[in-house]
Amino acid sequence: MKKVFLTAFASGLILTSFAQTKTAAKKPVAKKTTTAAKTTAAPVALKSALDSTSYAFGTSIGASLKTTGLSTLNYEVLLKGLKDAFTGGKVILNQQQAQECISGAITNANKSKFTANIAEGKTFLDNNKKRAGVQTTASGLQYEVITAGTGIKPQATDSVLVHYKGTLINGKQFDSSYDRGEPITLTLNQVIKGWTEGLQLMPAGSKYKLFVPYNLAYGERGAGQDIPPYSTLIFEIELLKVNGK
Known part of the structure; x- marks a missing residue:
């Protein structure tokens, strides 16, 4: 029989990953110009095995986060949280607070799809x-x-x-x-x-x-x-x- 009657249990997601993107800055628009000129970010050069490994983790984590339904994040703050946790720095949110933020964000993102x-x-x-x-x-x-x-x-x-x-x-x-x-x-x-x-x-x-x-x-x-x-x-x-x- 299908598990139709089991109560929905509360689930938590622990953030162990990050995604990093860069946005290009727009140049000032000159008079009588209708289209803004744009610059593009220089491609990242992977010069070492550590560079490649770091980038690979970034893309893997970013792809995983995208499946949650989230459409955007503050990438600089995300990177700060990753660095604090990875290097043993002082974190701003405790584990419970972090879990509540993650669960709430994912719930809201998922709800918007339905x-x-x-x-x-x-x-x-x-x-x-x-x-x-x-x-x-x-x-x-x-x-x-x-x-x-x-x-x-x-x-x-x-x-x-x-x-x-x-x-x-x-x-x-x-x-x-x-x-x-x-x-x-x-x-x-x-x-x-x-x-x-x-x-x-x-x-x-x-x-x-x-x-x-x-x-x-x-x-x-x-x-x-x-x-x-x-x-x-x-x-x-x-x-x-x-x-x-």
Whole structure:
């Protein structure tokens, strides 16, 4: 089974690299001149093995940093940080502060690539909550009762037996216990937040449809190839049995 229900875990990235670029300075523009003349930086001469090794590290680190989604950095300050760490100099930020800066920058850069997903999910939820029968909780989770059960409601620490189907808001299915022909047993405090909250609303014997905002699902990371980052998800869930703790 796909790991659809594992909670998204927080991840850290430790910066061990740098990229260095130089920008050419523009010459003053003379009167009646419409095009600014430009100078180009002289090519770097690799005169020794150390030069080649240093440049190779630079290009490798720069290429790696580019994959994070960052579009620009203050290269002089980046080089200062690299030198301080490499030579044992006094660093301005401690490890925790540095990690928070890196994580925040990468999160923001990644988020900007998925603005369409975020906007699409928000529009869907805004329209969906207006439909008759759809209820919205304080967290933003939306649910619709398909079949009302009469059994007990589970608690967050309980194990439950469920059948389910999960789709994106465009209708594309990414997982289904029905297709596998057997329900699944899981513990509510070990699944995505939308499931933890939603299943506690359901008496045993119920079938609900959950509309889960990205922050209650897989957030900025998504899940595998089938669930992109910042995806709002829809689940049809049957709570067959509450197994208890």
